[in-house]
Amino acid sequence: MDSCANPGLMPIDDALTKMLEVITPINHTTNKPLSDTVGYVLAQDLHSPINVPPFDNSAMDGYAVRIDDLSTTTTLTVVGKSFAGIPFSGDWPKGSCIRIMTGAKIPAGCDAVIMQEQATVNGEEVNFSQALPLRKHQNIRTLGEDIGQNDLVLPKGHRLTPRDIPMVATLGIPSLTVLNKPKVAFFSTGDELQPLGTELKDGEIYDSNRYGIKIMLEKFGCEAIDLGVIPDDKVKLRQTFIQAQQQADVVITSGGVSVGEADYTKEILEELGKVGFWKIAMKPGKPFAFGQLLSQDHSSDAIFCGLPGNPVSAILTLYILVQPLLAKLCGHSNWQPQPTIPAKAMTGFKKFPGRTDFQRGIYSINEYGQFEVSSTGNQSSGAFRSMSLANCFIVLESERGSVEAGETVTIQTFAPAFYS
Known part of the structure; x- marks a missing residue:
């Protein structure tokens, strides 16, 4: 059954298309220390300035050997050591091996590392019979095998996660150029809504939606601006809309988008901007509104999303409808909905x-x-x-x-x- 069965209700896919059509991604950037970039979106492609690893190194604690030295014997003499940060230097005679630790630089000429569990030590002599035969580059991490110099590491539009930070740190990059987070002002409407910790009077309920909205906006990668609870007063609501528009890229309300006598949102939106659509063919969440708040010179235009007042409807529409909009606004080009x-x-x-x-x-x-x-x-x-x-x-x-x-x-x- 299509939307004709529910006159005036817009199908979800049509609503998303109309919303995304009017969104232009933010292009203002800032440079931030690497440790502060989680949740931000990269403003440019990130290429590696170095090879990772920057030198051949050992993947095991064990012994660096030349495979040819074990072609005629199974026992070699230890003639030196290579530790992480303190590589072996000096001569490496034929028929000998070098003690090596995980992460240590591979000595010149070494073509395999034998793990210590496969070695039998007798003084300075080490027997490797249980490790044979060997393969070339065994237990060796080679230069650039993880990341090559100039490789594309992360593309423009990638939203940085905690998994990315240590990887970028291995490249020696101390800061990143990222897109500014969009500012989203939000508030609840309704005379019945009361702050937490107060005693409820007859007909009142606690304001719960703002708590979920704030957390989700921050997780979506936005700067959330909480304007509190606004009573069902047209003058105060209009003032709050103007205040929100001046501060934010997006204005989100919770409540006030139904058809009750005290729901002034649509009337105010028509005065200050334009209505895109009103009511969606989804349940819960039918009374969802979308539009734009416009300034005379367009310097402070803002997107408007009106969420229903019922708690499940508010969070569902924020998640299903507003999240894709914010992802595009953030410049998060690889965002995808859950499969x-x-x-x-x-x-x-x-x-x-x-x-x-x-x-x-x-x-x-x-x-x-x-x-x-x-x-x-x-x-x-x-x-x-x-x-x-x-x-x-x-x-x-x-x-x-x-x-x-x-x-x-x-x-x-x-x-x-x-x-x-």
Whole structure:
């Protein structure tokens, strides 16, 4: 069933296309110390200035030998030592070997290293019979075998991870040129929302969405600007929109995008910019809004994303719809959504055709290596405990109806930004 079954609801893929069409990646750069670059995106290709390793070195504690010396005997005399940082120097007579440690420079003429566990030591004499036969370059890390000088190490647009930092450090590079992180201002709307630690009055609830939004924005590689909770007052909301637009590249609200009498967001957006679309053919998360906040000279234009107020809807739309937008804005050119995986439904899933449904599930892998998935229970958009229990989304296609146990469904496991 297509979006015609739900007039006014935009299919998810169409919404993503429209959002990404108006995004221009940030091009402002900064140079940061290597230790401070995790989460930033490289502004230029990174090529290696050196070979790694920079010299042939030993992969084992053992003995450096010349294979020819063991063609007529199995016993050699130790005539010197090579340690990491203190290489062997001097003459190396025929029919002898050199004690060597892991990471130490390979002496000239050596073509194999025999690990110490395969050597029998008797004073200065070492018998290698149990190590024979040898192969050339055995236990030797050769010059540049990991990274060659001028090799492309990381491409422009790569978002730096903790795994990248020690690798870049081996190249001797102290700092990197990276793209500035996009600034994202966000706030919640609603008279009912109260700060944590206060006593709730009748009809009030705690403001929870901002806590999840802030953490996820930071994990997406953004600078998060928390503007707090704004009451359902049109004047105050308009002032906050203007303040947010002046500070940020993207403005995100939570709540105020439904059709209630106190939901002023659409009206303000039409005054300050333009509406791209309103309402998505997804569940939960239908009342998601997208648009632009515009300045007269376009010097402080900002993208607007309006998340629903229900906790699950807010986090789901941020994850599914806003994350790709922010990835493009960050210049993160190799970003990809989590892959989908077929899984056997171990429980039933209630659904009506017409919208893509993201239900919360718990997947496991059975003894045959097959994915299985069960519901976390309550799938209400206001029930966040089911999100906390989950480790995946069960993605039920728009045209699909309810699912019986035993059917095959599609799951999408959570990305690190969602669980770590």
